[in-house]
Amino acid sequence: MSLLRPAALTWILLSVxxxxxxxxPDSGSSAEPARGSPPxxxxxxxxxxxxxxxxxASYDGAQALRQAARDGRVGLVALHRRRVDxxxxxxxxxxxxxxxxxxxxxxxxxxxxxxxxxxxxxLAGGRTIFAEWTAQSEELRVLEWGVDGSLRxxxxxxxxxxxxxxxxxxCRHGELSGGSFRVFDPLSGALEDWVLEVDYLREGTAxxxxxxxxxxxxxxxxxxxxxxxxxxxxxxxxxxxxxxxQLSARWISxxxxxxxxxxxxxxxxxxxxxxxLDGVRDL
Numbered sequence: 001m002s003l004l005r006p007a008a009l010t011w012i013l014l015s016v017x018x019x020x021x022x023x024x025p026d027s028g029s030s031a032e033p034a035r036g037s038p039p040x041x042x043x044x045x046x047x048x049x050x051x052x053x054x055x056x057a058s059y060d061g062a063q064a065l066r067q068a069a070r071d072g073r074v075g076l077v078a079l080h081r082r083r084v085d086x087x088x089x090x091x092x093x094x095x096x097x098x099x100x101x102x103x104x105x106x107x108x109x110x111x112x113x114x115x116x117x118x119x120x121x122x123l124a125g126g127r128t129i130f131a132e133w134t135a136q137s138e139e140l141r142v143l144e145w146g147v148d149g150s151l152r153x154x155x156x157x158x159x160x161x162x163x164x165x166x167x168x169x170x171c172r173h174g175e176l177s178g179g180s181f182r183v184f185d186p187l188s189g190a191l192e193d194w195v196l197e198v199d200y201l202r203e204g205t206a207x208x209x210x211x212x213x214x215x216x217x218x219x220x221x222x223x224x225x226x227x228x229x230x231x232x233x234x235x236x237x238x239x240x241x242x243x244x245x246q247l248s249a250r251w252i253s254x255x256x257x258x259x260x261x262x263x264x265x266x267x268x269x270x271x272x273x274x275x276x277l278d279g280v281r282d283l
C-alpha cells in the first residue's frame with residue numbers, strides 16, 4: 001500500500017509477557033479500553049530540544065509564533081476518550097503551526113464495528129486512511145485517499161491485531177506490561193510487529209516521602225526503531241515521544257493549551273472527529 005507522507009512527518013513523527021495475540025475489540029468483546037475508566041481529555045505542547053535548531057527557528061511571522069519558535073514550542077496535542085454509541089472513542093488532535101499541518105485520528109471501539117480514521121490536513125492537500133474490521137472475518141479493510149488518488153486493500157490479521165491508541169490506553173491502565181503485538185500503523189498504512197516494554201522508575205527515597213513511581217512504556221518496531229515512548233504517573237500521561245530525536249510532548253493544562261492555540265492564531269477547534277467517521281461508513 002502506498003504511503004503519502006507530508007515532509008513534516010519525516011521528522012515528527014518487571015515485565016510480564018502478554019499473550020502473543022494482540023487484543024482486538026470485536027463482536028465477542030465489550031470493546032472497553034479499561035473497565036470503569038471515565039471520559040478524559042489531556043493536552044500537551046510539542047517541544048524541540050537538543051543540539052540543532054528547529055527549522056522554524058528563523059520564523060519571522062506573528063510575534064507569538066516567533067516567541068514560540070525561540071522557546072522551541074512547535075506544536076500542540078490533545079487526547080480525548082469519549083463515550084459514543086454505547087462504546088468508546090479515542091481521539092487524537094495534533095497541530096504543527098509552522099508546517100500548516102493538522103493530524104486528526106479517531107478509533108471507534110464499538111463492538112459492532114471497530115474502526116480507525118486518520119486524517120492529515122495540510123496547505124497542499126491531505127490524506128485520509130479508514131480502517132475497519134470486516135464482519136465475521138479476520139481481515140482489516142483499509143481505504144486510503146488523497147491528492148494522488150485512492151487505494152483499497154484487505155489485510156489478513158490471522159494472528160490478531162490492535163490499533164495504536166487502544167494499545168496505549170491498555171498500557172495507561174496497567175492492563176499490559178510487556179509482549180509482542182501486531183499493530184495497524186496509519187503512518188505506514190500496514191500491520192507492523194511492535195514490542196512493548198514497561199519500566200518502573202522510582203522517585204524519592206525512604207527519607208524523602210512520599211516516594212513514588214513513574215511508568216515508562218516503550219514500543220519498538222521489529223527493526224528496532226521507536227514507535228512510541230510514554231511516561232505515566234498513575235494513569236496520567238506526563239510526557240511522550242513518537243520517535244527518536246529532538247521532538248517530545250509535555251503535559252499542559254487545558255487552559256494553557258487553549259491560550260497557546262489562540263495566541264498562535266490557530267483557526268479554532270478542528271472539525272469534529274465524529275465527522276471523520278460520517279461519510280466513510282458507506283464506502
